[in-house]
Amino acid sequence: DIQMTQSPSSLSASVGDRVTITCRASQGISSSLAWYQQIPGKAPKFLLYAASRLESGVPSRFSGSGSGTNYTLTISSLQPEDFATYYCQQYYSTPLTFGGGTKVEIK
Amino acid sequence: QVQLVQSGAEVKKPGASVKVSCKASGYTFTSYGISWVRQAPGQGLEWMGWISGYNGNTYYAQDLQGRVTMTTDTSASTAYMDLRSLRSDDTAVYFCTRGRYSSSTLDYWGQGTLVTVSS
Numbered sequence: 001d002i003q004m005t006q007s008p009s010s011l012s013a014s015v016g017d018r019v020t021i022t023c024r025a026s027q028g029i030s031s032s033l034a035w036y037q038q039i040p041g042k043a044p045k046f047l048l049y050a051a052s053r054l055e056s057g058v059p060s061r062f063s064g065s066g067s068g069t070n071y072t073l074t075i076s077s078l079q080p081e082d083f084a085t086y087y088c089q090q091y092y093s094t095p096l097t098f099g100g101g102t103k104v105e106i107k
Numbered sequence: 108q109v110q111l112v113q114s115g116a117e118v119k120k121p122g123a124s125v126k127v128s129c130k131a132s133g134y135t136f137t138s139y140g141i142s143w144v145r146q147a148p149g150q151g152l153e154w155m156g157w158i159s160g161y162n163g164n165t166y167y168a169q170d171l172q173g174r175v176t177m178t179t180d181t182s183a184s185t186a187y188m189d190l191r192s193l194r195s196d197d198t199a200v201y202f203c204t205r206g207r208y209s210s211s212t213l214d215y216w217g218q219g220t221l222v223t224v225s226s
Contacts, residue, residue, distance in 0.1 A: 034212045036152075043202055043216035044152065055214065087152055091210045095168050096142065096154040 002026050002090050006099030012107040019075045021102045023088035026069070032092035033071045035064060038101075039084045047086075048073070078104070109133040111141075111203050111217035118223045124191040127220045129203030136160045136184040142206040142213055143177065143188045145199040155201075157209040158186060166209040193224045 003026035013019050023033065031051040036044035046055050051071055052064045061076045075082055083106055088099040114128040129141060143155040156167035158177040165177050176189040186203055201220045204213035 032210070036213075043219055044213075045216075046212060046214045049212045089152075089213070091212055094157070094166050094209050096157075096210065096213075098152040098154070101151050 001095055002029065002093060002097050004088055004090055004097050004099040006086075006088055006102050008102060009100060010103040010105060012105050013078050014107045015078055015080060017078045017107075019078055019082075019104060021073045021086055021088075021104075023066075023071045023073070023099050024069055025071075025090055025092075028068045029090045029092035031067055031071075032090055033064075033066065034089045034091060035062075035073045036087045036089065037082075037084045038087065044087065075104075109205065109215045111205065111215055113201075113203060113217040113220045116221040116223070118225065119193050120226055121193060121195060121224055123193050123224075124189060125193060125222050126187055126189045127201050127203075127222070129186045129188070129217050131160075131184045131186070131205070134205075136179075137181055139205050139207050140209065140211075141177070141179070141186040142204045142209075144202045144204055144213070144216075146202070146219075147196070147199045150199075153199075155188070157206060159209075160186070190222075193222075195224050198222065198224045 005024045033051045035048045038044040048064045063074050085101045085103045110132045112130045137160045140159045142157040158165045178187045203217040205215040
């Protein structure tokens with residue numbers, strides 16, 4: 001199974017800050033990497049796929065990059081509605097696996 | 108619009124079984140599969156398996172093999188997840204999600220079904 005490691009597990013930031021979350025795969029996944037946002041009590045929301053492609057309707061302040069085993073999610077200017085937990089997920093092979101999550105909290 | 112609507116919360120005793128349903132609308136059910144993902148309280152996301160909406164082929168997570176069965180009723184555009192021999196660590200919110208293939212992104216999610224296993 002491919003292990004996905006996210007860092008940090010949590011961070012505190014202010015509205016307007018630039019935030020970067022890192023996801024590392026235990027083997028190369030050829031950019032088969034998605035990101036999800038989960039607000040407490042809600043289902044995850046699909047944000048990006050193929051490491052850097054924005055799902056329709058997702059604000060452009062979200063961006064992704066990376067290749068091989070290392071990937072990042074960046075929020076260029078944090079908004080109040082962005083305080084949530086973010087998960088990466090590899091879809092290179094089954095079983096699908098997720099990172100442990102990064103909780104973005106208000107400073 | 109694509110919607111996945113799941114059945115309601117369940118409380119089960121250890122050793123029992125639970126069956127969660129997921130009714131799809133807004134797309135051609137047979138063109139996509141359904142993955143099931145669960146989330147224990149305060150924990151991360153765990154993929155349980157996938158079923159094809161086209162032919163019912165399944166892929167299950169290895170540690171659930173033998174306890175989980177996923178099925179579909181294409182006439183009702185509904186997927187089902189049956190989990191047997193429930194244990195306390197099966198307490199979780201169970202989500203159905205749309206995924207075209209077993210290895211794919213999960214672009215739409217149901218609202219989640221809380222299954223509580225307690226004596």
